[in-house]
Amino acid sequence: MIKTCDVLIIGGGLVGCASAYYLARAGVDVLLVEANDLNARASGANAGSIHLQIPHHEFVTLGESWANNFAPVLPMMLQSTRLWKQLGAELGRDLEFSQTGGIIVARTVEQLDLVRRKTEIENKHGIGTQMLTAAELKSMAPYISCDMIGGAYCPDEGKANPLLATSTFADAAKRHGARIMIHATVMALKTTAGGFEAKLHSGQIRAHRVINAAGADSGRIASMLGLSLQIDGFPLQVSVSEPIEPLVRHLIYSAAGKLTLKQMKNGTCLIGGGWSSRQLPDGGLAIDPDSLTSNLETAIAAVPGLQSARIVRTWPAIVNGTTDWRPLIGEVPRLPGFYVNMFPWMGFTAGPISALLTAELILGRKPSIDIERISALNG
Numbered sequence: 001m002i003k004t005c006d007v008l009i010i011g012g013g014l015v016g017c018a019s020a021y022y023l024a025r026a027g028v029d030v031l032l033v034e035a036n037d038l039n040a041r042a043s044g045a046n047a048g049s050i051h052l053q054i055p056h057h058e059f060v061t062l063g064e065s066w067a068n069n070f071a072p073v074l075p076m077m078l079q080s081t082r083l084w085k086q087l088g089a090e091l092g093r094d095l096e097f098s099q100t101g102g103i104i105v106a107r108t109v110e111q112l113d114l115v116r117r118k119t120e121i122e123n124k125h126g127i128g129t130q131m132l133t134a135a136e137l138k139s140m141a142p143y144i145s146c147d148m149i150g151g152a153y154c155p156d157e158g159k160a161n162p163l164l165a166t167s168t169f170a171d172a173a174k175r176h177g178a179r180i181m182i183h184a185t186v187m188a189l190k191t192t193a194g195g196f197e198a199k200l201h202s203g204q205i206r207a208h209r210v211i212n213a214a215g216a217d218s219g220r221i222a223s224m225l226g227l228s229l230q231i232d233g234f235p236l237q238v239s240v241s242e243p244i245e246p247l248v249r250h251l252i253y254s255a256a257g258k259l260t261l262k263q264m265k266n267g268t269c270l271i272g273g274g275w276s277s278r279q280l281p282d283g284g285l286a287i288d289p290d291s292l293t294s295n296l297e298t299a300i301a302a303v304p305g306l307q308s309a310r311i312v313r314t315w316p317a318i319v320n321g322t323t324d325w326r327p328l329i330g331e332v333p334r335l336p337g338f339y340v341n342m343f344p345w346m347g348f349t350a351g352p353i354s355a356l357l358t359a360e361l362i363l364g365r366k367p368s369i370d371i372e373r374i375s376a377l378n379g
């Protein structure tokens with residue numbers, strides 16, 4: 001059977017479903033296809049952090065030149081937090097978004113100095129991170145370990161619930177007329193006189209334009225059209241504790257080791273920070289016990305009150321990544337009508353703005369922010 005649409009979106013994660021919403025809201029004929037269930041990959045398995053600070057581990061390991069190259073992306077993420085703020089009211093559902101502020105804590109003078117240098121770059125790009133003395137840290141977050149000698153605070157950071165956002169965008173897109181097919185895998189894609197044709201088990205889809213929102217699989221989708229994009233999948237893991245009494249008021253990071261830590265509305269604490277899981281020879285994923293131990297040690301070193309909380313689940317998932325951490329957003333110059341919408345590593349934070357920008361480009365509107373300097377598609 002042959003279906004037709006103006007815009008075919010490949011991928012039903014946060015980015016694909018939000019793109020479907022922004023386009024359908026503007027009256028575009030949208031068809032989204034998802035190989036699994038909606039939100040079954042990174043968008044539904046992430047740690048729910050709304051980030052603005054440059055990741056500390058990468059600042060240390062990749063260096064200041066990497067951070068300076070990445071930093072023009074920060075205003076885009078800031079713009080996404082502004083969208084997040086209004087999404088609950090706009091889409092008609094509480095997405096448990098809250099701007100609690102994020103704090104990175106440091107245990108040594110060397111760590112604190114690195115945090116200061118990182119903060120200077122963030123400030124240059126409009127992120128209002130402020131250094132904290134030990135006394136300021138204690139007064140702002142008394143639950144942080146007394147071993148920490150200071151840190152930095154970013155007021156616009158926070159959290160949202162990854163189990164709610166994608167389906168809420170999808171429902172809103174459907175209300176505006178978007179069609180969504182699940183268990184519909186694009187197996188092949190080719191250009192035609194009128195645009196593109198996708199081959200699925202259930203038949204063909206002809207579209208004038210295509211958005212590649214396949215996350216870690218975006219490179220594979222692009223290769224169907226002979227295009228080489230440097231996008232990969234990396235196995236990570238996150239843990240969740242049992243619900244505990246209110247304890248962790250902020251999004252917590254540590255300069256002493258990889259950590260993101262936050263307490264959700266239901267009292268559970270989500271603990272992650274980019275620790276890798278294991279990829280099995282058959283392609284499946286498994287928890288890495290060493291990563292789990294190190295992640296929990298870093299969390300307890302920052303917030304000793306977590307010591308008695310039991311971990312109820314740890315899960316692995318693949319994150320979409322690029323080596324320079326820059327997003328790939330926009331129309332591919334040599335393939336008119338083929339758009340890539342891929343925000344790596346922190347795509348939960350940036351999913352809404354990434355989708356809005358792509359929709360604006362497709363609608364021929366001026367993008368809300370200048371993506372020329374941001375997207376790696378532009379060199």
Ligand SMILES: Cc1cc2nc3c(=O)[nH]c(=O)nc-3n(C[C@H](O)[C@H](O)[C@H](O)COP(=O)(O)OP(=O)(O)OC[C@H]3O[C@@H](n4cnc5c(N)ncnc54)[C@H](O)[C@@H]3O)c2cc1C
Nearest residue numbers: 011013014015035041043046047049186215346347348349
């Ligand atoms: C463990 C973990 C923790 C993370 N923590 C955070 C965090 O705290 N904050 C943050 O900002 N970011 C975080 N991220 C990153 C974030 O989750 C992702 O960057 C973001 O969800 C990517 O969204 P997406 O819609 O592009 O991709 P995905 O959610 O991966 O969706 C892509 C979809 O495309 C579908 N697809 C692929 N191939 C095909 C095909 N051939 N046909 C049809 N459909 C196809 C897939 O099935 C998938 O559902 C984390 C990621 C992981 C894995």
